[in-house]
Amino acid sequence: MAQKREKFGGQMAVILAMAGSAIGLGNIWRFPYMVGEHGGAAFVIVYVLATLLISLPVFLAEVMIGRRSHTNARDAFARLSRHHPFWKGAGYLTILIPTLIACYYSVIGGWSVEYFVKSCGLAFVNTTPEAASGLFGTFVSSTWTPVIMHLVFLGATVLVVAGGVKAGIEKFSKITLPVLFVLILLILCYSVSLPGAGEGVRYLLHPDWSELTPRTFAYAMGQSFYSLSLGMGAIITYGSYVSKKENILATSTGTAVSDLLFAILAGFAIMPAVFAAGIEPGAGPGLIFQSIPYVFAKMGVTLPLVSSVVSIVFFLAIIVAAMTSCISLVEVGVSFLMERAGMSRGRACLILYVICGVFGVLCSLSFGPLSGVKILGMSIFDLFDWVCSNILLLLMALLVVVFVGFILPRRVVHDEFTNRGTLPFNDRIFPLVWFLLRYVAPVAIVVIFLTNFIL
Numbered sequence: 035m036a037q038k039r040e041k042f043g044g045q046m047a048v049i050l051a052m053a054g055s056a057i058g059l060g061n062i063w064r065f066p067y068m069v070g071e072h073g074g075a076a077f078v079i080v081y082v083l084a085t086l087l088i089s090l091p092v093f094l095a096e097v098m099i100g101r102r103s104h105t106n107a108r109d110a111f112a113r114l115s116r117h118h119p120f121w122k123g124a125g126y127l128t129i130l131i132p133t134l135i136a137c138y139y140s141v142i143g144g145w146s147v148e149y150f151v152k153s154c155g156l157a158f159v160n161t162t163p164e165a166a167s168g169l170f171g172t173f174v175s176s177t178w179t180p181v182i183m184h185l186v187f188l189g190a191t192v193l194v195v196a197g198g199v200k201a202g203i204e205k206f207s208k209i210t211l212p213v214l215f216v217l218i219l220l221i222l223c224y225s226v227s228l229p230g231a232g233e234g235v236r237y238l239l240h241p242d243w244s245e246l247t248p249r250t251f252a253y254a255m256g257q258s259f260y261s262l263s264l265g266m267g268a269i270i271t272y273g274s275y276v277s278k279k280e281n282i283l284a285t286s287t288g289t290a291v292s293d294l295l296f297a298i299l300a301g302f303a304i305m306p307a308v309f310a311a312g313i314e315p316g317a318g319p320g321l322i323f324q325s326i327p328y329v330f331a332k333m334g335v336t337l338p339l340v341s342s343v344v345s346i347v348f349f350l351a352i353i354v355a356a357m358t359s360c361i362s363l364v365e366v367g368v369s370f371l372m373e374r375a376g377m378s379r380g381r382a383c384l385i386l387y388v389i390c391g392v393f394g395v396l397c398s399l400s401f402g403p404l405s406g407v408k409i410l411g412m413s414i415f416d417l418f419d420w421v422c423s424n425i426l427l428l429l430m431a432l433l434v435v436v437f438v439g440f441i442l443p444r445r446v447v448h449d450e451f452t453n454r455g456t457l458p459f460n461d462r463i464f465p466l467v468w469f470l471l472r473y474v475a476p477v478a479i480v481v482i483f484l485t486n487f488i489l
Contacts (some may be wrong), residue, residue, distance in 0.1 A: 040198060041276070044280075051204055053207075054210070054358030055362035056292070057293055058261075058356055058359025059359065060260045061293065062304075062322065062351065062352050064257065065301060066300060066301050068257050069301055070314075072250045073250060075239055076243055080254040081254040084251075086290065089255070089258040092434060092435055093290060094467065095435055095437075097269060097286055098282065098447060100274035101450060106372075106373045107129065107274075108125040108128055108370050109370075111128075127426065128430065131427065132362075133386070136360055136386075136394075137389075137397055138415055138418045138419055140187050140188040141398045144181075144188075149327070150353055153345040159338045164328070166331035169327060175401050184391075184398050187357070188387060191361055194357070195364045195386075198379060206358070207358060210358060215299075217348075221344060222299055225303050225307040225310075226306045230310040231307065231309060232306075233309040234309035234310065237309065238305055255481070259431060259479075260427070262290065264434075265434065266427065266430070272365075274369075308329065311329040322352070330348075397414050398415070400414035400416075432479045435476050436476065439472035448461075448464055
């Protein structure tokens with residue numbers, strides 16, 4: 035018996051849910067170190083432009099595919115292409131990609147849980163800055179603790195998804211997104227008040243155009259794609275829960291602006307503290323789990339109570355951000371299993387928990403007992419991340435823009451974008467969106483791909 039398909043409760047619910055998918059580790063963990071590695075303010079400016087001119091049209095395309103098909107991400111391509119064999123096959127990528135990402139993403143989420151626990155135990159205050167920075171290597175190379183934290187984080191994520199679209203995903207997003215913005219603002223206020231933080235603020239406000247290279251543009255576009263959850267099937271799935279009466283330009287723009295705002299706030303929350311502690315801004319992926327604990331330990335020498343409270347708030351924010359994104363990844367597979375296999379939501383969630391749990395354990399152990407296992411010269415964790423970030427996400431995003439820009443009839447795209455011609459503003463700017471989607475976005479995606487492999 036076919037199950038009645040759920041929907042989000044309204045425009046604000048759509049924005050919060052989609053912003054929850056977009057706002058995650060890409061903003062708090064990835065964005066600050068990308069800014070640090072690629073020239074500060076100059077990178078931020080390119081990132082903002084890339085989001086509004088390239089990523090937003092792709093985001094709109096994914097929402098349109100989901101809402102038009104009103105089904106799971108895999109079947110969306112099959113239904114809209116009238117079951118063309120190529121697009122039916124391509125649709126499976128929308129299930130594979132988020133499932134693979136959830137496997138290692140939940141491992142990083144588990145790290146944030148562990149560091150939250152450490153913060154509550156004042157681990158970064160009652161130690162030297164150097165020892166706090168070195169905790170990360172000891173932790174991730176151990177066997178049981180990171181595995182347990184991965185499974186705890188994934189379990190909490192799956193429980194939210196099991197609650198359903200409205201009672202689970204929508205309700206969680208409505209509560210946690212405002213809280214997340216409050217938490218990052220609290221951290222920002224503390225960060226910019228530190229002695230020496232002014233250098234970090236200037237680093238984010240004064241662009242050094244000499245730092246701009248072709249790689250900077252490609253990385254900014256890639257970061258924008260990653261942050262907005264493009265090419266993952268998540269936005270297509272969420273789009274299928276959007277009512278036909280909603281203005282998808284308004285909801286998509288609201289999501290993109292929220293994601294941009296949070297990323298910039300995260301930059302101002304982290305970089306001033308990094309400069310205040312005398313840490314190199316281009317510290318790379320270890321910035322959050324190695325450099326930031328160093329900051330908390332250093333500040334804890336003179337302000338132990340304040341430092342401990344801020345560290346607790348900081349890692350709580352990371353947990354919340356990671357969960358909102360991981361929820362959307364898991365929901366893609368759950369939606370597929372419910373509709374294609376006729377499973378209950380609870381059973382589909384259990385299957386996704388087992389699959390992501392098992393492969394996530396392998397990713398976690400690749401830092402310790404399985405560190406000697408190399409595939410194409412990479413650890414299991416690095417392989418998952420590299421294949422998804424550099425190949426699968428870009429391939430899926432390219433398929434999306436080709437599908438909407440060249441396979442779907444123009445009248446169908448116009449119909450979805452303008453709600454059958456009832457939205458005058460959308461109708462006026464449709465030619466611009468159509469141009470960006472058909473001609474600019476595909477070129478940008480190919481440029482990112484070539485930069486990753488050639489430059």
